[in-house]
Amino acid sequence: MRVPQAVRAGLIGGAVVLYLGAVGMLERFSERSIIVGLIRFNVVVMAAAFFVFALFAYRRASGEASTSLGPGITAGTVAGVTTGVVVIILSLLVDAGVDVRSMFLRISPAFFEAVTLGTNPYIGLIILAVMGALMGAAAGGFRRLAPTPRTIVVTVVGTVLLLGLGARLFIPMLQGLGIPTAWLYRSDALTILGAIIVSVLAVVIRLYLRRKGGFRKALVEVPGVTPSNVRPILFVLGAIAVLAAPWIGKQFVADVLGTVGLYILLGLGLNIVVGYAGLLDLGYVAFFAVGAYTVALLTARSSSMVGATIFDLAPEPLTNFWVALPITLIVAVVIGILIGAPVLRLRGDYLAIVTLGFGEIIRVLILSDWLKPIFGGPQGITEVADVPAFGADTNDPRVLYYLIIAFALISLFIAGRLKNSRVGRAWAAMREDEDIAEGMGVSVIKYKLLAFAMGAAVGCLGGAFFPAKLGVANPGSFTLLVSINVLAVVVLGGMGSIPGVIVGSAILVGLPELLREFGEYRLHIYGAILVMIMILKPEGLIPDKRRALELHADEPHESVGPLTAAATPGVQ
Amino acid sequence: MSLLELKGVSIRFGGVQAVKDVDFHADLGEIVGVIGPNGAGKTTLFNIVTGFYSPDEGTMVFDGTNISGLKPNALTRLGMARTFQSVRLFNAMTVLENAMVGQHTRTKAGLTGALIKGKATLEEEALITAKAREALGFFGQRLLPRQNQLASSMAYADRRRLEIARAMATEPKLLLLDEPAAGMNPAEKEQLIEQVGRLRDEKGYAIVLIEHDMPVIKSVSDRVVALDHGIKIAEGTYDQVASNQQVIEAYLGKAGEEARAEMDGEVSL
Numbered sequence: 001m002r003v004p005q006a007v008r009a010g011l012i013g014g015a016v017v018l019y020l021g022a023v024g025m026l027e028r029f030s031e032r033s034i035i036v037g038l039i040r041f042n043v044v045v046m047a048a049a050f051f052v053f054a055l056f057a058y059r060r061a062s063g064e065a066s067t068s069l070g071p072g073i074t075a076g077t078v079a080g081v082t083t084g085v086v087v088i089i090l091s092l093l094v095d096a097g098v099d100v101r102s103m104f105l106r107i108s109p110a111f112f113e114a115v116t117l118g119t120n121p122y123i124g125l126i127i128l129a130v131m132g133a134l135m136g137a138a139a140g141g142f143r144r145l146a147p148t149p150r151t152i153v154v155t156v157v158g159t160v161l162l163l164g165l166g167a168r169l170f171i172p173m174l175q176g177l178g179i180p181t182a183w184l185y186r187s188d189a190l191t192i193l194g195a196i197i198v199s200v201l202a203v204v205i206r207l208y209l210r211r212k213g214g215f216r217k218a219l220v221e222v223p224g225v226t227p228s229n230v231r232p233i234l235f236v237l238g239a240i241a242v243l244a245a246p247w248i249g250k251q252f253v254a255d256v257l258g259t260v261g262l263y264i265l266l267g268l269g270l271n272i273v274v275g276y277a278g279l280l281d282l283g284y285v286a287f288f289a290v291g292a293y294t295v296a297l298l299t300a301r302s303s304s305m306v307g308a309t310i311f312d313l314a315p316e317p318l319t320n321f322w323v324a325l326p327i328t329l330i331v332a333v334v335i336g337i338l339i340g341a342p343v344l345r346l347r348g349d350y351l352a353i354v355t356l357g358f359g360e361i362i363r364v365l366i367l368s369d370w371l372k373p374i375f376g377g378p379q380g381i382t383e384v385a386d387v388p389a390f391g392a393d394t395n396d397p398r399v400l401y402y403l404i405i406a407f408a409l410i411s412l413f414i415a416g417r418l419k420n421s422r423v424g425r426a427w428a429a430m431r432e433d434e435d436i437a438e439g440m441g442v443s444v445i446k447y448k449l450l451a452f453a454m455g456a457a458v459g460c461l462g463g464a465f466f467p468a469k470l471g472v473a474n475p476g477s478f479t480l481l482v483s484i485n486v487l488a489v490v491v492l493g494g495m496g497s498i499p500g501v502i503v504g505s506a507i508l509v510g511l512p513e514l515l516r517e518f519g520e521y522r523l524h525i526y527g528a529i530l531v532m533i534m535i536l537k538p539e540g541l542i543p544d545k546r547r548a549l550e551l552h553a554d555e556p557h558e559s560v561g562p563l564t565a566a567a568t569p570g571v572q
Numbered sequence: 573m574s575l576l577e578l579k580g581v582s583i584r585f586g587g588v589q590a591v592k593d594v595d596f597h598a599d600l601g602e603i604v605g606v607i608g609p610n611g612a613g614k615t616t617l618f619n620i621v622t623g624f625y626s627p628d629e630g631t632m633v634f635d636g637t638n639i640s641g642l643k644p645n646a647l648t649r650l651g652m653a654r655t656f657q658s659v660r661l662f663n664a665m666t667v668l669e670n671a672m673v674g675q676h677t678r679t680k681a682g683l684t685g686a687l688i689k690g691k692a693t694l695e696e697e698a699l700i701t702a703k704a705r706e707a708l709g710f711f712g713q714r715l716l717p718r719q720n721q722l723a724s725s726m727a728y729a730d731r732r733r734l735e736i737a738r739a740m741a742t743e744p745k746l747l748l749l750d751e752p753a754a755g756m757n758p759a760e761k762e763q764l765i766e767q768v769g770r771l772r773d774e775k776g777y778a779i780v781l782i783e784h785d786m787p788v789i790k791s792v793s794d795r796v797v798a799l800d801h802g803i804k805i806a807e808g809t810y811d812q813v814a815s816n817q818q819v820i821e822a823y824l825g826k827a828g829e830e831a832r833a834e835m836d837g838e839v840s841l
Contacts, residue, residue, distance in 0.1 A: 414687060421686030421693075422679055422700070425665075429673045432662035439622065441648035441677035441742055450683065 006057040006071040010078025010132070013053030017046050017083045021115045024106035025521050030114040033189035034164035042114050044161070046083075050076045050132045054139035076136025077129055084125030087112065091121040151210060152203050159202040164190050169253065176248040242405060246398040254397040256513040258469065261404035262462045263509040266482075267489040267501035268411045269458030274487065275496035275544070276424060277451035278431025280352040283359025284486050286339065287332055287456045289478040291463020293366060294331045296381040296473035297374070298324035321387040321468060328464050329457050336456025340449045347434065359483055367475040380474025384467040397469075404465050411458050415498050418454065427451060485509075492533055494540025503541050573636070574599050575778045576621065576746055581630030582802075583620060590616045591627070592802040598746060603772050603779045605793030605810070607786075609822055613802040614782045615657055618748050621780075622654050623647045635745060649677040653739035654748035657782075659731045661738070663724035667715055670723050670734055671704035674741025678703070707741040708734075711767070729760045736767075740775070747771065749781040753788045765791045786814075798822070 020026050029042040057075035090107055093100050100107045116124025142153065163170060167188045174181045184194035212218035216234070219225055225233055246254030266288060273281045299317045318324075339358045343351055366375040375381065389399050418424050426447050429437035438444045467473040489508050493500025512526055533541065574597035583591045591613045598604050606614050619625045621632065623644040632639045634650055642650075653674075662670050679700055685693040708715040711733045718726065723734060732752060739747055752768070753761050765788060771777050783789045789796060789810060796813040798806040800822035806813045813819055 417687050417689060418683075421689075422676065422681045422697070423683060423686045425669060425673055426676055428665055428669070429662050429676075432664055433660055435624070435644075436656070436660045436662070437673070438644045439624070439648065439654060440673050440738065441645045442673070443643075443645045454683075 006074035009053045009057040010075040013079030014082025017049050026114040027110045035195045036186045036189045050079050050135035051139050054136040072136035072140035073133050076132035080128035080132025084128040088121045155202050155206045156199045173248045246401050254401045258401045260505050260510045261408045263505040264408045265462035266486045268415045269455045270486050271490050273455035277427040281355045282352045283355035285478050285482040286359045286362040287459035288463040290332050291460030292466040292473040294328040295324045295464045296384045296467040299385040300381045301383040317385050332456040332460030333453045336452040340452030363478050382472045384471050387468045407461050494543035496544040500540050500542040577633045579631045581627045583627050590802050594804050598778045600778045602794045605789040605796040606782045608799035612799040651745035653742040653744035655735040657750040661723040668719040670738050671707050671741045674738045675700045707737040746778045753785045768792050
């Protein structure tokens, strides 16, 4: 039997909403308001699901159907009814004494309340169906809006969601700037009046910028700003924002941005190995750990340090952070080459698996009983000294934030210079085709080791700040998940792209920090975002120029030449 | 002494004697054509000469240097460059960048050069770009106007040309071309014949080319070497080699065997 597209989209939409409910997300989201007393976050998520799947229904529709509201309303209604009916069935099962929760732990009274918007399942069915139909119609209407009204709608929805969800970020920031927040926020949600005011403001600004043809062009109209100095002015504005952020936003913002900065360092390092040289390294956490443990060993007071246990020295730090840092760099480069050397002959999948192994070996070593006298086993190394920074108190996360930003900038510079150089070209050639690169005169061994060494050096900087930030280095922080996260940052931003690493870190590391209150669902959301971006933009958010060309170029000649020659080892 | 001199070169892969006791030489300013049926060991010979395979026996001298056991990148530095039977470009790099990679062994900016980007490095980058453009310019308007396109977006014949340009950018003495005319139409083949001739006359390269297209071999080769089953069976001018009984048998005998195998197949069905 052929199920109409709209119905199919609706059924999938219903399934998605039920899934979100069954894992407990909607229940948790219902605790959070976007606008006080008006819109809760669970409602936003359900409506968004209906809206998105209604849009899918239109995408497949053709001819007359694509211009009517039919497909969307059908899809939305089907999604709502599907959700409602399943909720009724579940409630009947519960009433009949079936222990639904033995399998679906989250099908609690709170689940019913969240999905039915606080009513009973039967009224809930009606509400869901109406909501679905309305969202379906809205999706259809949205598609046919002229550009200007469409911009207004997107701006209003975006502003309200951003300010509503980011309340815990923006409230301290506004207070830091001395702006009263009572009119805008009440108990972590927007007030109705506040939502209206910021929406109007946002729309006015957005339309003004649109009329001027973009932010840059609007800026040029400000007295004193000319097209030639608009770039430096933007740079200075950006720098001021970055420098001022921790003062405006207090400790929380400094913490989040500091973590993002750490991941920028790690991402830039891995980007050299994976993005530039094409060596898939799944054990990158090793360098993070090496940086962290070397700094910790050299600057910790704790009794687990080498000096105290082996040389019977007094439990005092061997040295301070600034002396430890160059030593750490050297250690990381040496270990980078040690790890790189045995895998020189390996390619692709094999390389990935072996590096994965090396990452685990490092973690197991620092966790082991054997090396416990040095690395402290599961406890790790505690009492790591703060970074002495020109007399400033480094317990203050802001100082550490500035240090991390400074090193991130240095690494950005290094990564940029390397990319556009003879070395960068040799890496790119090697990434494209190792045999041919060697045939064109590139010493593959030398450049592979160089990539590992540079990747290790930049990555260990991230590691070096880690114990300084937390005051402790322990094995729990250096799991495979870190390697995967850093790789995700690189891939999401766009392999080989430097701005991509920054954006990737902000989204994959910064966003989850803001969503921390959703606790266990962070990974759900994270996963969903990752999947969506990889489907919609496989080349990454800010792709490298070359890669973007490659993935989107029309290649009419591709079929003429011999295919997949590069995939076969050996030389034809 | 010739630029390239091979004596008694052999290589075996498991039970297959791919190249056996081959003597071979090439001089500056000459074009040597290498012919032979499929599986005769032509590409294997190229791979041995260019360091991708290491021969089991034999001596190889290039430009006065014993090159046995040297890696491909070392040979490129000595002045050897090649193209590949199946076009193998750096697809996600631009046309210009492909040629710029060719300059790798002729330049030396390393890590410090890249990071500090002083006067020397900037001058070197300018030189690399100029040399790469010069190599692209050899093919007239085919490559230069497309220098910022991705290599993968080029037409097939242009990709073959880019492979040659990339090899030229290494500033070689010896150029090895593996079936450069494959997949080209008659007009493109005419151009190729003229261009290979110019490479010899203007650049003074020693050129060795493998080709199945006999008219191309006939037009460009100063000397022809025929291989069969890894053994050199004939050498001389095109006419001498073409009239050689062993060469005729190698080609016809092969065809005869194929015909027989096909007939056997039909019977067993």
